[in-house]
Structure formats: structure tokens, C-alpha cells
Amino acid sequence: MTTVKRDWELPDSRCQFPDPIWKLASGNREWDFVGAMKHPPIILASVSPRRRDLLRQIVPEFGIVDSFATELHDASMAPRRLCEVNAERKAWLVAERYPDHLVLGADTLVFLDDEPLGKPSDLDEARRMLGRLSGRVHMVVTGVCLIHRSGARARLFSEATYVRFRNLSAEDIEEYLKLVPVLDKAGSYAIQQEGHRIVDRVEGSMSNVIGLPLESLRAALDQWGTAVA
Secondary structure (H helix, E strand, C coil): CEEEEEEECCCCCCCCCCCCCEEEEECCEEEECCCCCCCCCEEECCCCHHHHHHHHCCCCEEEEECCCCCCCCCCCCCHHHHHHHHHHHHHHHHHHHCCCCEEEEEEEEEEECCEEECCCCCHHHHHHHHHHHCCCEEEEEEEEEEEEHHHCEEEEEEEEEEEEECCCCHHHHHHHHHHCCCCCCHHHCCCCCCHHHCEEEEECCHHHHHCCCHHHHHHHHHHCCCCCC
């Protein structure tokens, strides 16, 4: 497991974006944001239920805003940099709208021989992806960006986890696809869903593979003075 971190000052730029959709996530509750939390400590710039559930493990209350950012899948970029750029784009779009809040953006991609494997367009592509991953080690990278725009402060870091797949037969792949909806998942799999069927070994953060490196994120938030569990 490796993590790279860096801080930097934010440029002063003014952009206009569509009004985001607010939600409040707290405990087992979720409702539309209508002034219920005037100054939330954190905004998660993602509507991913997996990231929401992970963040809830260390932060009791936070806002949710869809960044509407377009994710890059540029194979010419280094894996860490690609995920960091995507995370920064997501966080920045929301921070422009809510400069007084601490905005968290994240992006997770699967890399095989440094080639990014995003979400499959259909089940045929999912089959091909799982076939390529069969019996091999691949890298899962999550880029994380924290931005407090009004405070001109930000942190960008990434973490890598290495995952070895079992040798999968065509039947194994078909059985997995019957059990797990994969079209919204990078690499066509979810380690938290029937992962024992396809994964042989994990080296590094398990939560990083799901969508947020909780260990590193907890440390980063603690340094910012944010209450974490």
C-alpha cells in the first residue's frame, strides 16, 4: 500500500455551474437538503452509495453533492495522476459553488499493465474485462482531493492497492455476472460483493478498492481538524 500526498494553494477563478442536488447523509437517514445543515463540515462530491457508506464510517454527518464532472480515462497519463486529476475535477466543481465548505472528491480506477479499466458499457465488455483480469495482479488506485476554497487550502493524494484474481473459467465469470451488477463498477467487479469468487489476494487497503482509502483519509481529515470516528 502506497500513498502520495501534497498540499497547495488554490487559484482564484470564478466559474458558474448548474445548481447541485443536496442531500444530507447522517447515520441511517438521508433526505433532501433544505437548510437542515447550514455549514456542513464535509461535502462528498459524489452520489456513489459505496463512497457514502464508506465515509459514514469515519464522518457522522456530511452533505452530498453530485459534481457532474466528466471522468477522464487517458491511458497516456500515469495511473496516480489520472485518478488525482479526476478527483480534483470533481472536488473543484463543487467547491466553486460552496467555497466555505470542505469538499471531498474521489476517483477510483482499475489498472492492468497501466491501462485504465473503467466501467463496462455492457455485459460483453464486462466479460472481456474479467477475462483479462483472470489469474493476474492488477492495481486499484483511488485519487482523493480535499478543497476548502475560501481558506485557499487543498490536499491531493492517491493510494494504490494490488489485487490478484483467481483463475476464472467462462462459467465462473458468468456466475459472477449473474450475482453482481457490474455496469457501474470500474473493472467490472465489486470486491465487497461475492469477492471471494474472483479474488485470490489483496495487498493494501480494502476500502481503497471499494472507493475510499479510509485509513489515509482519516489521517488527512484529522490533520484538518475535522472530527472523525
